[in-house]
Amino acid sequence: MRLDKYLCESTDLTRSQARSALLAGEITVNGEVIKKGTHVVRDGDVVQWDDETLAPIGLRYIMLNKPVGYECTLRNSQYPPVISLLDVDKRDRLHTVGRLDVETTGLILITDDGQWTHRIISPRHRCDKVYVATLAEPLPDNAEDLFAAGILLDGEDKPTLPAVLERVDERRARLTIQEGKYHQVRRMFASLGNHVLALHRERIGSLALDADLLAGESRYLTPIEVADLAQNGDVPV
Template sequence: MRLDKYLCESSDLTRSQARSVLLDGDVTVNGEVIKRGTHEVQEGDEVQWEGETLSLIGLRYLMLNKPAGHECSNRNSQHPPVIDLLDVDKRDRLQTVGRLDVDTTGLILVTDDGKWMHRIISPRNRCDKVYLVTLAEPLPDNVENLFKQGIELEGEAQRGLSASLVRIDERSIRLTIQDGKDFHIKRMFEALGYPVLALHCERIGPVVLDADLQPGESRYLTATEVAGLAHSSDEAGTGD
């Protein structure tokens, strides 16, 4: 890898800033001052900037407890993006794995590994997602059967979305869905005449939102969690 690119990949420096610090003689490779951005950094080389050893950031995988009022998008909008909540280097490279509506809270996965992300969100890999749903009105007694049969949504080619639910109380349920998104959940209940007051994502595949992770806080996924999400997506895809 070129030295100027290495500097950008391992720090917050832009390409023009990397060229500047190189020309200033602030960068060494294996103890030797290198001013050429085209210098090839080899595996095992020690690169230092102003005496601090740099290393490539690598691929990252995080869970974030999304608060209401933030969007899962990096595009300009009237709401701040959830990525801005992360205190990490090069956060502009990160993307959310799927999206939650601006008023939906809870677990959202964040990564810069595009292949891993697409394995989870691919339509053929119906990964379980569990939501806590709070409704404006009490549910009828037969609602479980209605969801098992599938709720047809207008504008979705009359596609029936099925889900399983467990009642918590008369206005709160825990719903598990595979091929739907959070706005589908809201539309499913609205189609039955029960507006959703609050929606909170608790689990994606085998990964459960940490109980002690406060809204706006995040942590890196463990290697087991990263592998488990990819594995659960592979298993889901084999059933098509």
């Protein structure tokens, strides 16, 4: 890794600030002052800034139980970003794996690993997303068949992929989809003339929301969970 990038990965320095620190002779690698940002840092090298040994932040994989009222984007909005709920260093480097709308709760994954994100959300892969929807009206008797056949959403020219609908009770249903179209779950139920009062995501691929996490709480994924999700998202369509 280039030394200037290493400094940005392991400190709060911007790229320009890292260059200034280098030119000022504040950075050493294995005890030698290095002033070039292009210097390559190798495994085992000891990088210090004013005698403080640095280490880059590794890739992070986080599960969060999203509450109502938080955005999954960083755009200017009346709602705070869901990433603001995390108490971690360099939050600005993190992104959500897909999105939940402001009113939807439940499992959201957050990471700084773009390749891992792509393997989970890419349209080329069929990764299950499981939601529980609370509905304004009871479902029609043939709802399971309609969802299994695919539903043509308003404004779309192709039906959704087949989805699995399971009735929980008269006005609650568990829905498993393998896509992530804009407001897809809400639009699918709307196509049946129904309105989603509340929506909660329980699972992505092999990973279920940790039952111990209260709304707004988070935890890091285990290495096994990270690997399992990447594998789950590696099944070509």
